[in-house]
Amino acid sequence: MKTTIHGPILITGAAGQVGAVGRTVTGLLLERGLPVRALVRREDERAAALRAAGAEVVVGDLLEPADVYRVVLGCRRVYFGMSVSASYLEATVTMAAVAREVGVEALVNMSQMTVSQMNIQNTTPSPQQRQHWLSEQTLAWSGLPVVTIRPTVFLEGFFLPVTGPSVRDRGRIELPFGEGKTNPVAAADVARVIAAVLADPKPHLGRIYELTGPRSQDMNGVAREYSEALNREVTYADITSDDWARQLKKAGLPEYLTKHLVTMAELNRAGRYDRLADGVARVTGQPPISIREFVSHHADKFGGLQTTNTKI
Numbered sequence: 001m002k003t004t005i006h007g008p009i010l011i012t013g014a015a016g017q018v019g020a021v022g023r024t025v026t027g028l029l030l031e032r033g034l035p036v037r038a039l040v041r042r043e044d045e046r047a048a049a050l051r052a053a054g055a056e057v058v059v060g061d062l063l064e065p066a067d068v069y070r071v072v073l074g075c076r077r078v079y080f081g082m083s084v085s086a087s088y089l090e091a092t093v094t095m096a097a098v099a100r101e102v103g104v105e106a107l108v109n110m111s112q113m114t115v116s117q118m119n120i121q122n123t124t125p126s127p128q129q130r131q132h133w134l135s136e137q138t139l140a141w142s143g144l145p146v147v148t149i150r151p152t153v154f155l156e157g158f159f160l161p162v163t164g165p166s167v168r169d170r171g172r173i174e175l176p177f178g179e180g181k182t183n184p185v186a187a188a189d190v191a192r193v194i195a196a197v198l199a200d201p202k203p204h205l206g207r208i209y210e211l212t213g214p215r216s217q218d219m220n221g222v223a224r225e226y227s228e229a230l231n232r233e234v235t236y237a238d239i240t241s242d243d244w245a246r247q248l249k250k251a252g253l254p255e256y257l258t259k260h261l262v263t264m265a266e267l268n269r270a271g272r273y274d275r276l277a278d279g280v281a282r283v284t285g286q287p288p289i290s291i292r293e294f295v296s297h298h299a300d301k302f303g304g305l306q307t308t309n310t311k312i
């Protein structure tokens with residue numbers, strides 16, 4: 001039975017930058033034949049591509065209440081997510097105020113899995129993780145019909161850009177994760193969950209979905225999956241947190257993002273990313289993709305697949 005939707009589904013952060021969840025969700029909803037209003041910050045080639053794919057593209061700033069009101073008006077379902085930013089909580093509260101005023105039937109909120117382990121006595125030093133925790137609190141108080149998405153670290157948004165160059169140049173994953181286990185999830189799987197929820201939100205209202213990949217393992221296990229995918233040896237080198245922070249600073253990352261990433265690495269080292277959750281399969285009916293499948297799919301970004309036979 002086809003669901004009737006009153007008005008388009010609003011997707012924020014639709015242009016995509018790091019994990020590009022909003023852009024992928026837009027594509028998935030359009031493929032289902034659902035109307036999408038895609039919020040971008042500026043008119044550029046990404047906005048043109050969204051328009052060409054069939055989305056109604058609107059330009060606005062999530063920190064400008066009047067912009068947010070203009071883009072939400074007429075929509076009953078909303079995906080709220082934007083890039084890691086010092087103003088994340090302000091954007092969330094603005095969206096909550098507007099969604100209450102307009103009256104939406106579902107607000108799907110991007111959060112982080114670290115929030116599952118946080119409470120008043122125990123937050124983390126990452127300003128972004130704290131803002132997600134506070135954002136979730138605020139949305140709970142708002143009384144809005146919220147669905148919370150808590151993914152662990154992304155393959156697209158973290159492992160690909162951070163480990164791609166060193167795997168390509170030196171056959172090494174260089175990260176300060178120690179012996180901690182981790183279980184990254186593909187942003188594409190996160191987007192599939194969000195699209196499924198937005199297509200039929202009612203059964204999901206009030207729920208929290210924790211999303212991980214299929215296997216929690218230490219970085220030597222992760223390196224083995226890279227090796228199998230690329231048909232050449234990839235090893236793990238445990239570097240110090242200070243060295244990594246210096247590298248991030250040298251690469252020109254903003255201090256806010258660096259602090260978030262360094263905290264994330266420290267939590268990984270402490271075993272706090274050793275998680276296995278079934279959210280992807282529960283919502284989509286399909287298992288999440290593995291690191292091996294992901295690296296194999298993006299082999300060119302990791303220096304390519306070795307086609308001659310080598311012992312790995």
Ligand SMILES: NC(=O)c1ccc[n+]([C@@H]2O[C@H](COP(=O)([O-])OP(=O)(O)OC[C@H]3O[C@@H](n4cnc5c(N)ncnc54)[C@H](OP(=O)(O)O)[C@@H]3O)[C@@H](O)[C@H]2O)c1
Pocket residue numbers: 012013014015016017018019020021022040041042060061062063081082083084085110111112113128151152153154155157158
């Ligand atoms: N990366 C990870 O490993 C990971 C893991 C778990 C959860 N998360 C969460 O996922 C979210 C990021 O998702 P993502 O990687 O899919 O996002 P993304 O692609 O990096 O960003 C989405 C878009 O947000 C837009 N944006 C930023 N500030 C805006 C503003 N003031 N008004 C309107 N648009 C704005 C950006 O526009 P421009 O491109 O034009 O700047 C960007 O295209 C964050 O909440 C993060 O905490 C990330």
